[in-house]
Amino acid sequence: MLDCNLPSIAPVPPSADRTLSGAVSSYAQSHPQDPGTGPQRLMPTSSEWTHQPIPAHSFRQGYEAKSARAHQAFFQAFEELREVGEEQPRLEAEHPADTAENRYPHVLPYDHSRVRLTPLDGEPHSDYVNASVIPGYTRPQGFITTQGPLKKTLEDFWRLVREQQVRVVVMLTVGMQNGRVMLCEHYWPADSTPVTHGHITVHLLAEEPEGEWTTRDFQLQHAAQQPQRPVKQLQSTTRPDHGVPETPSSLLAFVDPVREQAWAAPGAGPILVHAGEAGGGAGVGRSGTFVALSRLLQQPEEEDTVDVFHMVCSLRLHRPLTIQTPQYIFLHGCLLSRILEGAPAPLSTPQPIRVRSFPRACSERVADGSAGFLGEHELPLQALKDQAGSAMPSPGHGQDSTASHGCCHERSPPAEDGPAVQMPEAWLFPVRPCPWAVEIWELVWEHGARVLVSLCLPDSREKEFWPTESQPVATDAETVH
Template sequence: MTLASLLQAHSQLAVPLHPIDVKDLGRQVSRYRNNKAQLKAEFAIVNRNPPLPQTQAKLRSNSGKNSFPKVLPYDETRVLLQPAPNESYSDYINASYIDSFDIPRAYIATQGPSKKTAPDFWRMVWQERVGCIVMLTRVFDFIKVVCIEYWKAENDEPFGDIAVTVVNKETLANFIVRTVRLRRGHEERDIKHFQFLEWPMHRVPDTSHILEFRRRVLDYTAHHNNFDGPIVVHCCDGGSRTGVYLALDMNLDMLLCESQIDVFGCIRLLRQMRPYMVENKAQYRFLYEALLEAYLTGDTVIPVLELASRMKMLSGKTSVGGRRINHFHEEFKLIQRLTPHLSTGVCAGGHRTDNRYKNRDVIMVPPDYARPYLTSFQGQEQSDYINAVYVDGFQRKNDFIVTEWPQRNTVNDVWSLVYDHDCNTVVMLIDPQTSTNFPSFFHEKGKQKPYGVFTPELISWQHYPNIRTMMYKIRKKTVSLQEMMMGTVNELKSTQFFVLECWPESNKVPTSTAAVIELFNMVDRWRLKTGNKPVLIVSPDGFSRAGVFCAAKIACEQITMHQEVDVFHAVKTVKINRPQLVNSPMEYKYCYDLVRTYVYTVATANNAKSDSTDH
C-alpha cells in the first residue's frame, strides 16, 4: 500500500485528530485490534514530518558525537551546553528539549552516552539541574554495546570535572533504581537513576511492567526531587523507545487532568521537537493498549496501613444495573481480560509431536521464550523439553520455575530440571499418595534410588507443623562434552525439598494460611544460605496452587521492601508466561488473605522484638 493510498484511506477512516475521551478509549483500541488498515493509515500520517534544520548536528566537528546518525537534534530544540574553556564546538550534545502536557522543556531526550560523550552527558545533567534520569535500554542489545555504564567511572576517574559515584542500588525484576552522587568542586548532588531492563530494541515491553516503572519514577519526581530541572530520558538513540515513554507519560498526565488522551497529537508534537520519536506501528498501538490498561486498572497499590480497610471494601458487594457485584470477582475478571493469550506458534516446542506426550494437558504448554531448556539429555530422544515455565519474582527475573507433577515418562526430566538449573529449592504444594497419576519422583527412606542418570542421596529430613523438608545430594552418572569443557565432571549438587502438608487434594485453599507464610520464611532462610537460584514450584497440573504461591510471595516481598502491596499487579505478573496461574476468583482472594496474614505475622514479630528490647 502506497502512502497516497494510505492517506486516501485516512479520509475514510475515523483517525483521531482530536483528543479521545476516556469513555471512548476502549472502542478505539478495539478498532485497532480489528482493523489493521486504520492503524496503518494513522501511523503513516504521523510519519509525515516536514524536515527541520539540523545544521549543528551535521557539522563535521560534531558528527563523532552522534552514535546513531539517523536521530539528530533539531537546531531549534537542541540542548546547548555551556562552552568548555579552549574547546571549539563544545556546546554540542545529541539531546533535545521536550515539552510535556503542560510544562515547557519538562524533559530532555538524548542518546545513550558513549565513552566519548559521557563527560558531556554529565555536564548537561549538572548544567540543567537534573534530578532524575530514566534509562530505557540495557547496556547490551542485539549482542552489542549500545550504551556504556556511564554511572561507573574507570579507576574512579571523574567525567571531566564531575565525579560520579553510585551510593545506593535497588534491583527489582524489571528495573534498577540507583542513587547517584555527583560532585563538582565543593558541591554535591544526589540524583535518581531509573533503568528499565525489559525493553528490547524495536519491540514493546509488557504493559504492566512499564506502567509500574513509570509509577516509581513519578513517585520520586512528585515527592523527592530536590532539583527543578527537566527529567532526562534516553534509550540507545534517544528516539524510538524514548518517544514511547514520553508519549505514555504525557498522555497519562492528560488522562488524570482532563479525562482525555491524544496519542496522535502527542507524537506529532514530539516529532517536531526530535525525529523518530515512536518508531513503528507496534509501538504506536502499544501506547493505546497501555493507556487503556492504566485507565481500567487505576491505582492498585495499597499502603500496608490501609490493607485491612481496602480488603473490607473489596469484600463488600455493590448493586450495579440491578445485580450485586463482588469487587474481588470484578478485579479478577479484569486481570483475565488483560492477560495476553499465548498462541500455538510461541509454544511450538511443547506442541511438537515428540513432546506432546510430556504434557498432562496439551492446552497447558509453556512458551518457548520462557521455558527452561534441559541440557542433561537422557535416553535416545536427547530432548531439551519439559513442561515448565519461568515466572518473575519481585526482585529477580525468572525467580520461579513452575512445573507439573511428573508423569511416569517424565520423572527423570524433573531431576534434569533441578540439576541443570541449580534449583536448590523445590517447593511441593501437593502431598499426594503415590499413584499412576502421581508417580513418586523422590524417596524419603531406604537406599539411594537412581532417576535416569541422576542419583539423589537423602542426607537429612525434618518434620515441622504442616511442613516437612528433605535434603538431597545429587550426583550425575554420565558426562557430557559440555561438562568436561566446563570442568563440572561428577559435580555434586544439593537441593532441599519443602512439602506443604496442609493443602489436601480436595481443598481449593490450604487449611492453614499461617503455614504458607512459614513456608515463605523457611524458603527465604534457606536461599539466604545457598544463593538466589530459581525456586522450583511443583503443582499437581502445572498451574493450580503454584500461581497463589508465586503471586503472594511477590506481594510479601513488596511489603518488606516498600511497605506497600499490589496484589493485582503481582497476579498479573505471574500470568504473563502461564495465563492459567491464579485461575479463579477464590485463588485471587486467597492471595489477599495470605498477604494480610503476612502483615499480621510481621507486625506481631516486630512487637515481640520491641517488647524484649524494652525489658
C-alpha cells in the same frame, strides 16, 4: 486550532477544528526563530487531521474499533504522523565538527529543540550534544531524550546532567547481555571508587535492585563549584532487545516510580531519558515511548480525555523519528490497561460471553499482551493436570487405567430424566501412542470407540501401532486388521 507542541495540553472542545495547518501555524507563532533557522515547513500542508481526544470512559470502545482488521486504523493514523517535523533544520548536528558525536547519522536533534551546553573556552561547537528537550505535561522542559552515551561523549553527558539540573536519569536498557556490550557506554562508577569526566566527578553512593529495575544514587562534584548534587538513576532491566514489551505491565510499573522520584525533587530540571541497545540507542524509540506514556498517563488524570495522536505529533516535532508504528499501537494498549485497572476484576473462571459483548471481551483480553487469553488457556491445562492427578488408582485398584496409559478420560454426566443415552467419551493422548500401542487398542475395544483421530504426521515409528494390509496388530485379546 491544535498546537501539538504546546508544553501542556489544554482541553480542546470536540467541536474545535483540529487541523494540520493549525498545528503548523500555532507552532510557528509560539516558537519564533531567526531567519533561515526556524521550521520552514514542518509537514505537508495539504493534509488535514480531524483526530479528536477520546473521553477516558470511551477509550476502550475506541481501542476496539481501531484494533479491527489487524490494527488497520492504527497504521493509517500513524502514516499521517510519519513525516511530522522532517523538514525542520538540523544544521548544528550536521556540522562536520559534530557528526562524530552522533551515534546514528539519521537521528539528529532539531536546531530549535536541541540542548545547548555551555561552550568551553577555545573549543568551537563544544555546546553540541545529541539531545533534545521535550515538553512535559505541565512544564515546557519536562524531559530530555538523548542517545546512549558514546565513549567520546561521556564528558558531554555529565555536563548535560549538571547544567540542566537533572535529578533523575532513566536508562531503558541493560548494560550487558549474553556477554555482549550494549550500545551504551558504562557512564557511572562500577563501585565506590569515583570516576571523573572533565571537571565533573561522579560518586556511586548506593545501588539497589528492585525486581524489574535497578536504582542507583550518584553524587556529582564539580571541580570549581560547591555544593555536591544528588542524581538518581533508574535502570529498567526487562526490556527486550527489539520491538516492544510483550505486555504493558512492566513499563507501566516502571513509569510510576520515575514519576514519584521526579515529584520528590522540587525545583529539579528535566527527566533525562536514554536507551542504548542495538536499534534503540538513538533516544527516539524506547525513550520516546517512555516520555509519551509518562505524559499520556497524566492527561486522563487532569482532563479525563486521552489524545495519543496529537501527543505523538508533539514529540515528533521535538525529536526526529520519535515513536514508530509498533510503539504507537503499544501506547494505546498501555493506556487501555491503566484505564481498565479501575474496572471490576474479571471472574476467576471464564463465563459464557454474549455475542454483542464479544468484541469488548476480546479487547480486554488483548489489552495486556493477550494476557487474558493466555490466562484462560492455562485454566483447562491445569484442570487436565488436576483431573489426571485425581484419577491415579489406589493400590490394588485396576479398573481405571487412564493414569497408567498417560491419557485423560472424561465421562459425560448421565441425564437426570429420560432413558439413558450412550454419550461419547473424550480421550486426550499427550504424546505419540507408539510406546503403548497394545494398551491403546485395549482401550478402543473396552470403550467401543469408533473413531480415532491422530494430529501427527505419518511417522515410521508408528508402524507398531497402525495395522497394514498385510500385517495386523495383535494383542493378548484383540487382533486389529
